[in-house]
Amino acid sequence: MRHPLYGKRMPPKYKKNQQEITFDTLMNTLSDEFASLPDHRRANTTYDLADVLRSAFAMFSLKSSSLLSFREQTKQERQNLQAIYHIEAIPSDTQMRAALDPVSPLPLRALFAKLFATLCEAGVIKEYRYWQQNVIVSIDGVEHFSSTKIHCDHCTTRTLRNGTISYHHSGLAAVLVHPKHEEVLPLDFEPIVKQDGDQKNDCERNAAKRLCAALSERYGELPILLVEDALYANAPHIRQITGYNWKYVLNIKPDSHKSLEKQFAGRRARGQVKERRHTDARGVEHCYAWTSDLCLCDSAVDVRVNYLLYEHRDQQGQVKRWTWITNLPLRAPTVELVMRAGRSRWKIENETFNTLKNQGYHFEHNYGHGMQNLATVLAVLMLLAFTLDQIQQRCWDLFDQVRGGLRTKSKLWESLRSLFKVLCFHTMTALYRQMANLYDIQLK
Numbered sequence: 001m002r003h004p005l006y007g008k009r010m011p012p013k014y015k016k017n018q019q020e021i022t023f024d025t026l027m028n029t030l031s032d033e034f035a036s037l038p039d040h041r042r043a044n045t046t047y048d049l050a051d052v053l054r055s056a057f058a059m060f061s062l063k064s065s066s067l068l069s070f071r072e073q074t075k076q077e078r079q080n081l082q083a084i085y086h087i088e089a090i091p092s093d094t095q096m097r098a099a100l101d102p103v104s105p106l107p108l109r110a111l112f113a114k115l116f117a118t119l120c121e122a123g124v125i126k127e128y129r130y131w132q133q134n135v136i137v138s139i140d141g142v143e144h145f146s147s148t149k150i151h152c153d154h155c156t157t158r159t160l161r162n163g164t165i166s167y168h169h170s171g172l173a174a175v176l177v178h179p180k181h182e183e184v185l186p187l188d189f190e191p192i193v194k195q196d197g198d199q200k201n202d203c204e205r206n207a208a209k210r211l212c213a214a215l216s217e218r219y220g221e222l223p224i225l226l227v228e229d230a231l232y233a234n235a236p237h238i239r240q241i242t243g244y245n246w247k248y249v250l251n252i253k254p255d256s257h258k259s260l261e262k263q264f265a266g267r268r269a270r271g272q273v274k275e276r277r278h279t280d281a282r283g284v285e286h287c288y289a290w291t292s293d294l295c296l297c298d299s300a301v302d303v304r305v306n307y308l309l310y311e312h313r314d315q316q317g318q319v320k321r322w323t324w325i326t327n328l329p330l331r332a333p334t335v336e337l338v339m340r341a342g343r344s345r346w347k348i349e350n351e352t353f354n355t356l357k358n359q360g361y362h363f364e365h366n367y368g369h370g371m372q373n374l375a376t377v378l379a380v381l382m383l384l385a386f387t388l389d390q391i392q393q394r395c396w397d398l399f400d401q402v403r404g405g406l407r408t409k410s411k412l413w414e415s416l417r418s419l420f421k422v423l424c425f426h427t428m429t430a431l432y433r434q435m436a437n438l439y440d441i442q443l444k
Contacts, residue, residue: 022396027086029114030384048088093368264294274289282315283314
């Protein structure tokens with residue numbers, strides 16, 4: 001198997017380790033981790049917290065549309081939940097919400113690092129090395145709850161034009177991406193919520209400060225190349241991430257970064273901006289213009305950045321324009337690499353958030369709000385289920401072959417749920433093999 005970036009063969013050890021990463025091995029890891037989490041409820045509770053967490057995770061893994069529909073199980077479903085998801089007793093929807101509401105999201109967020117360690121051992125993260133051995137991490141925000149009636153003390157608020165107050169829960173996701181790889185690998189999820197005792201709204205910038213600190217602590221040895229939108233192209237954020245020795249490619253906008261645009265325009269007028277143009281085999285023209293060591297803004301003269309402009313002109317003459325700042329070196333041989341890193345930021349929107357919203361995960365559906373942490377806990381568990389699906393797709397040949405045979409993920413999830421309801425399986429592997437048999441999918 002060729003390494004996707006360097007053209008080298010994957011070591012046999014890594015290939016073997018990746019083939020051993022199946023849904024069942026991943027579920028064993030998560031199940032054990034759920035069992036190790038502290039339960040601060042009374043000792044006489046009806047359901048173990050581990051069973052509650054496994055049940056909520058299974059609901060998202062199976063793409064159930066609601067807590068109530070998940071609770072209404074056939075005999076075969078109950079046996080499969082016990083065998084595949086390790087659930088001894090399934091709580092009702094009310095009991096699940098009550099048990100999960102006081103749970104802290106922090107221990108659940110640490111599970112992304114556990115899964116990451118598995119991928120490191122199997123050599124998957126080596127395949128995500130980009131340029132100068134860095135891995136690209138995209139950070140962006142997403143809203144997962146909105147209401148004008150239901151709310152808690154942690155909700156952020158907005159006042160609508162008619163004076164109505166709307167209540168929201170959202171978060172910042174950090175996702176490992178690569179321009180050449182379809183799969184994205186979540187690393188963490190930082191809630192954007194009012195902190196205890198705060199009256200003011202939390203915001204993306206504050207959440208980003210907390211998230212980057214958490215990433216530095218959990219993934220301290222990881223050489224991160226951070227890609228973000230223009231909101232994060234500010235001096236405090238750049239000082240923080242360069243303090244971790246991270247690289248960055250940050251989108252900028254002319255309207256919000258006027259000082260940078262003025263400096264760049266001045267240098268270009270004086271002939272001090274380097275340029276490169278080429279037309280590819282499809283007739284698309286690529287234009288690069290760059291300069292180095294600009295001052296970020298008048299109030300942050302200590303923050304020096306390199307500036308890249310990229311224009312893409314298609315065969316119909318339509319032009320798209322992007323601009324970034326970076327601390328990566330800009331030269332004729334490197335500007336395309338920087339551009340591709342910057343554009344890979346969209347993978348967090350296209351391959352992560354859009355998938356969660358539109359491909360069966362029901363990300364924006366209100367499974368429960370609670371008065372403490374329920375909305376955030378459910379969002380983290382859903383993102384964990386998504387992470388397992390991405391790892392299966394990346395590593396597990398059986399999953400990939402069945403997915404390819406059924407063509408669409410919606411049909412894959414629908415077929416999985418249908419079999420789950422009527423037949424008993426000891427493992428998810430057995431279920432997928434049965435699915436392949438029923439659809440005449442030839443397995444290698």
